Amino acid sequence: MSEYVTPYKTGPGIGVVEKKFFTFALPPNLLKLESCASIGPVTIAYETCGRLNPDKSNAILVLHALSGDSHMAGVYDAKDTKPGWWDIMVGPGKGIDTDQYFVICSNILGSCVGSTGPSSINPETGKEYGTCFPMITIGDMVESQKALMDHLGIQSLLSVIGGSVGGMQVLEWCTRFPDRVRSAIPLATTSRHSALAIAFNEVARQAIMADPNWSEGHYYSGKKPDLGLALARMIGHITYLSDESMRLKFGRKLQNRSALSFEFGAEFQVESYLQYQGNKFIERFDANSFLYITKAADYFDLARQYGEGSMVKAFSNCTAKFLVVSYTSDWLYPTYQSKEMVKAMKKNDIDVSFCEIDAQWGHDAFLLPDDRLGNLIKGFLKGVSNDG
């Protein structure tokens, strides 16, 4: 296995924000996947904030959700007006304090924002993989992240932190590489998808695959399945909100009208909001990546993978200290699923703190400004740092 680093951009932002690319699994040493297929070369795009201390003991790995990317905080240059996706949490003095910690975020395997995925070029054909891309798992994502940590010379992570599909990666890190993780913060996540969560993902996938432009996944030289991907995003987006948040934000308010139009088309504000979300998404995301990542999330099942069906057994090798956080209004991964994990951790005498945050914003709450989560994370990380 060989490796190289391509510096990409360095900007003022918060402290030092760097975006880099790390490529590994060069032929003939390909990355072996859980499905038994192999793939290579594999490029992982990653961003770092803060400075790694001399003994490399202050590194934190932040893991993004389904549609996120490696750009977690700050801006790259003056033209970059949109800060990273977790800018509320990562920065000087923030919940994850970049004055103290070296924070890394990498784009997940299978995605389309710098890391290798179905829209990457298949070296065997010289064309985009499309659906010739092998099926990947949360475990495969974590394997590629581990290669990145090896490359950076980080033997022990102070913490792994992530929400939703990022939280699944957190759990996978702790069970797959228990000796590489000192603490872990899985947020608004689950150890396995419920039938309800699988159902929503499957309908979203069907929406993409029903779009004639999808062309069995080989659409890169022609029209893209935009309508299908927008629909998939709309379906997903509903599950990220809550009944209460939608009522407070939209209720039955009409869009630019005082009376009903008696026509099809976006008439209620919630309808135009969803259409806006769908249309915004197709500009930045690849439909095949959506298929692969949702499938990886559906496959994820910690108890099956590591405990022969027992969640208690699955956590038996974990040594990390945990902070588990759920949200009252998250109906995609409800609190009972977090409690199930916490119970299994406790049976293994794992040091775990659990907090259910009372918030109305649904599953997406961890992405919204709220001092409570920032304070919880800051306090927890301080404790872990002091543990030495």
Place this chain on the structure above:
Amino acid sequence: MSEYVTPYKTGPGIGVVEKKFFTFALPPNLLKLESCASIGPVTIAYETCGRLNPDKSNAILVLHALSGDSHMAGVYDAKDTKPGWWDIMVGPGKGIDTDQYFVICSNILGSCVGSTGPSSINPETGKEYGTCFPMITIGDMVESQKALMDHLGIQSLLSVIGGSVGGMQVLEWCTRFPDRVRSAIPLATTSRHSALAIAFNEVARQAIMADPNWSEGHYYSGKKPDLGLALARMIGHITYLSDESMRLKFGRKLQNRSALSFEFGAEFQVESYLQYQGNKFIERFDANSFLYITKAADYFDLARQYGEGSMVKAFSNCTAKFLVVSYTSDWLYPTYQSKEMVKAMKKNDIDVSFCEIDAQWGHDAFLLPDDRLGNLIKGFLKGVSNDG
């Protein structure tokens, strides 16, 4: 206005089950709609069970939900193996006892199972209406049902009973024609859609309209938007179930396999179940009807229509006795929405009983066998009959 009746089928079934068609609003006297458009002629398909007593005081109108039809109970003949959609509730000795009551169920305006809807022939063009069909409301559905009651000579209904979109029609009957209704049973319903409910309907509609075969609604002479309609049904179907019911019914069970296939396609049982539901639906339902009826449900807002925004005011003219029923696991129309109605009724000194049934089956619970609902309805109807 002229009218006629075409007997359709009479069969053994339970007692006497008759399916008939009633056509009214013949030109030039068209049915005036809430949108200010007009339509005619209008045919309403309806079924009756039981016998109307001489003073016509034992008539009950059953109102079906989104995809239902007039065939509520029994079978028409020996070849008809599938009984009506509410056979568990309507029949001799059942919750709605056809030995005592004359029970009517009509297919709603805008549907595609006998009554006039977008798949009907537009007399002006000699072709199917498609999206030239005018937008309809729950009020318009009830107007057409009232014409049927006039035709049958039924001045006063012993009860109007329905769940979901059928429950909206129940509420509309009680506020639009208060002197024609002696009692009412709205089940698993709401007086207005939440933003969440509108969101799901809108995404389902978008799925249909994104199907290239939809052809702006004029597809009757060509390929139908089957993929879009199947998707719409899958989205809807998820909202009719609950997290718990899906967990108990499917969990993470695989379809015909013991290990993951690492392929796209129905792999988990819940996926193939949803695909089955979608594919079954396209054989019996019209995509445009789905668009029109979901839009009517989204428009429905009792407080806006009858109370200038106040639900208390909306119920101020109601004289019916009410039995309101909700289900603990119904997250499409949660109990708080039923309680809101009940509170407004009580402020008007309306005689209302409210029951939240503890059931895991989600919104669809009222369609599933459960003695509790049958007993509640039977007892309530007995009380109303005795009042009579």
